[in-house]
Amino acid sequence: MKIGLDISGGDFAPKATIAGAILASKLLAENQQIVLIGDQDIAKQHIEQAGENPAFFEYIHAPDTIGMSEHPTKAIAQKPDSSISRGFQLLKEGAIDSFASAGNTGAMLVGAVFSVKTIPGVIRPAIATNVPKVKSGFGILLDVGANADCKPEMLPQFGLLGSLLAEHVYGIQKPTVGLLNIGEEAEKGNMLTLAAHPLLKENDRITFIGNIEGRELFDDKADVIVCDGFAGNVVLKMAESFYMLTRQKGLDDPFFERFNYEQYGGSPILGVNAPVIIGHGISSPEAIKNMVLLSRNMVESNIVEKIKSAFN
Structure with a gap:
């Protein structure tokens, strides 16, 4: 190798x-x-x-x-x-x-x-990143910057890409997929998430569990969270700031230590x-x-x- x-x-x-x-x-x-x-x-x-x-x-x-x-x-x-x-x-x-x-x-x-x-069949590649979970481990968030604007049919593909990464690289069995949104209800969201929700639900290649709100990003509700690259990059940069803020404030917390980018090394282009x-x-x-x-x-x-x- x-x-x-x-x-x-x-x-x-x-x-x-x-x-x-x-x-x-x-x-x-x-x-x-x-x-x-x-x-x-x-x-x-x-x-x-x-x-x-x-x-x-x-x-x-x-x-x-x-x-x-x-x-x-x-x-x-x-x-x-x-x-x-x-x-x-x-x-x-x-x-x-x-x-x-x-x-x-x-x-x-x-x-x-x-x-x-x-890869043939993939509409657009996506960048994936790790999201620490409160209890233990981490989830996968994508896209975080490759595609600022997305078509609805791209998000189910992100769900499949993230699921394959979670399962085969990180050993997460039967990973669940959530759609980052402003509410849990299927009827909420913007034009992209409203159109993507039924496509994710109909996709039998992934285990879709519905919408994920920002406050649920760090719990165990979903192993893979999908979104457009604009929203994903905003979330990524905000999450990175958590670790820096705890350092500046002199706080020592095991959970926020896991926001240190050094632990994950980099983000794969899937x-x-x-x-x-x-x-x-x-x-x-x-x-x-x-x-x-x-x-x-x-x-x-x-x-x-x-x-x-x-x-x-």
């Missing part, structure tokens, strides 16, 4: 990404190797400074970087030697089994769709033909480590083939 990692993407790259790769490498099996994609000389220099052997990794030299503020489509086309462009080329060729980056989110989405492409993980721009070495481990778990679970089969 070859796990591709962009070492140039992220606010603290390459130091944090390489440090995270070193941490992850100690937890991988002998047949699992991290492929570092970025400036090869800088990567080896950082690894040697950390007292580690550069031979433990493979390297793909990609001297260019796509900045966080660059236009995704233009940057992918105009910077073929960037770490993100090279990573997706390798993924397309099958030279790596997965690709992860804490760099430009838009470029990661564009790269995924235009290189390995969307619905494309290879495992692709997007990391937080401020990813620390711990977050990078967990992003690599999530990449490994997605490859081991064969989640992409299971999604292909479900949408065939």
Whole structure:
């Protein structure tokens, strides 16, 4: 197994990404190797400074970087030697089994769709994230940013994508699916949720339990919560603020500790033909480590083939 990692993407790259790769490498099996994609000389220099052997990794030299503020489509086309462009080329060729980056989110989405492409039958890929539950564990929320505007028929697909991720990567048996809405009643909501509700209810590939209000997001009512990418991204950013607020207030609470993004590493793009993980721009070495481990778990679970089969 070859796990591709962009070492140039992220606010603290390459130091944090390489440090995270070193941490992850100690937890991988002998047949699992991290492929570092970025400036090869800088990567080896950082690894040697950390007292580690550069031979433990493979390297793909990609001297260019796509900045966080660059236009995704233009940057992918105009910077073929960037770490993100090279990573997706390798993924397309099958030279790596997965690709992860804490760099430009838009470029990661564009790269995924235009290189390995969307799985046939999937209308639009979605980004999924973990939502901590009060009692224990976590649920899956999607979409959280790939599709700001959605058609009603996309939400049942998100429900199926999230269910497959929950079951095969996270081991949640028979995951339930809820629709994020402003009320429990089927008659409530905007045009999107009103149209999507009956489609979710009629879909026999998922276990739909009805609407989920914002106050129910962190309980055990649903394992998978679906919404459009606009609402999902607002919820994601609000949830991320919980952990920062508790830190600022000096509060020590096990539940809010689980809102720390570092524990989850990154957010998978579901619905494309290879495992692709997007990391937080401020990813620390711990977050990078967990992003690599999530990449490994997605490859081991064969989640992409299971999604292909479900949408065939």
